[in-house]
Amino acid sequence: MWGGPTSTPPPTPPPTGTPDPLARPAQETAVTGPNRRFGRRTPSTAYAPVSSHQDQGLRPGGGPSPGDVSATGRYHRRMARPTQERSTALVPVSLPRPAEEPEPLPDPRRSDVDEWGRSEHMRELARRLYAPVYERWFRVEWEHMDRIPADGGALLVANHAAAVPSDAPAIMHGIETEMGRPVYGLADHFFKSVPVVGTLWARNGGVVAQPDNAYRLLREQRQLALVFPEGTKGPAKTYQERYRLRRFGRGGFVEIAMRAGVPVVPIAVVGAEESMPTVARVPAVAKALGLPYFPITANMLALGPLGALAYFPAKFKIRVLEPVTFDVPPDQDRYSRSRIMDASEEIRQSIQAALYDMLQQRRSVWFG
């Protein structure tokens, strides 16, 4: 602990026979006397099998299924020889609950804001407001959405465009409505420091793009996370440079996916570039305001101040590419830099190729 960041403190001795000491329910709730502090807690008998047997034994309809021999055997072994085994097996109510299972603490929450600041209520409202934009204005069309895993963590990686990026809401909205899975959008910490915007962003699934956050989302919570490896260099590029991908950072997204043991799902988006094209950048204003970039957009020229927020109705096409998995063990401290950079470049190339392919087939910016 004190010497370096990797060492861990000596844990309390795990109860014998428990396969995973971290999976066992904590057991201090029942112990209240003054003696609990220095004495070792007595190891109580195997909790892990109890919980697993509960999963199987408490199936609606009662009793293990016919083919489930192992579960039945374990089940009978676990019971302390009750007088009527079969009737106990069929009446799950009488099963003794493990005494060590802690009571869930009272948690008088008043909102549904999760630990990342995302609120499903807020998201639902945002989806309802955004639906007309998604369906009528951008007329978003997806290809191969089925390539996005229906469960488990995955890192979605897309190209990034438009002065005020229009791709992130479209991708998040599409996946959430079609697949019913929340998507967390990883973005620059700059958002978090902007009043109002930062709060709305967080409530709608925005998370600071930070390796520890991404790891927790992907590995521990098995969620979908969307990231734009180009960062602000993507939306900052001008109209002349459209659909030409910028450097994919330092390949941090690959490293995180490796560490989290999740696939990277590359996504190519066509249409965002034209929804709010940047004509020129004004670095002086950006510097004065502390912004990553300050664009003069075609929308501003055409619509005046309203153009700062109004998109052109470009036709959106989103293509999901084959997920990329990495043949490396998760949870390593370090991964080969060359493998990371190679994989990152490969993913960049595949998105770039998909973009060129989609642009070849596009007849009109507005009608697809």
Added chain:
Amino acid sequence: MGRRVLVTGLGTFWGGRLAQALERDPDVEVVIGLDTEEPKVHLERTEYVRSDENYSILSRIVSATRVDTIVHTFLVVDSTQVSGRQLHETNVIGTMNLFAAASAAGSTVRNVVVKSSALVYGATPRDPRWFTETMSRKATPRTRIERSLLEVEGYVRDFAIDNPHVEVTLLRFCNVLGPRLSTPFSKALRLPAVPSVLGFDPGFQLVHEDDVVRSLLFAIGEGRSGIYNVAGDGLLPWSETARICGKPTIPLPFVATNLAAEPLRRLGVDIPPELLDLLRYGRGIDNRRLKEAGFTYRHTSAGAADAFIQAVRLRKTVGDRDSEYRYEEDVEQFFRHSPAVARDGDPA
């Protein structure tokens, strides 16, 4: 032989509460409390020693009493109560003397527990959502309290490395709420309207005062060395914390926030600069390591806020019942040392 425990900051809320809890433990043979002020809670057998704020007499006490455990609760984490100079004396010089005494030749100390604060992580937009114990802060400290706590933690680390035979436990606490504790944070939540920063609604993590005392007790003992975050489960938006407390929020402007807080400070509302940062960006600290060590919390973040506001409501009706105790040296000495007092199980 039972434990011989020395508690610093006996006159503070935490020192008093901890000493009370230690007295109830039959394994603890001796409790010695050090402070510049007299204890504010009723204690049965704790020996109170008055010292100066930076504990220059500590090494004499350690060698005379042969304590094996030191619990350092006397770290100031609230910058509104003390001057910068006093803060430095108490936190930095006090800790330095404490460790000098504990590491002196022939020292009997085998266990040191230090109560630090999650303030050492800071609060910036670059922060991870959850700080684990091994992560370092993302920006240089701006306030004196953060600087002094970082210095203290440096001493703790040095001491732990230099004295591998001593079990050193450092606990970092998030914002504490509870029925009896009074901090700028809890005072802010007792105002008719709770200050916030316009446009920000950060996640707050809270811990109940009882869980704080229990975690300090838990940290005493073998096999607990290392750094642990102590915080309830859950990250509550500040607006929700206010809603649990049944208070509206009064937003301060997001530019020149510190300036705007000045009139409130004049009105007697304590708003330390650390709180302003927290009201913008919030902070989550990962409490899983302590749980894995075997500690169980009795309150979540929301539960702590709820317990706090229930106590506030009760106090509004029946008044404060805890403030009746006054330390009288003669009386305390009499009960502890007079041969006339019969003691259980103590062969006279």
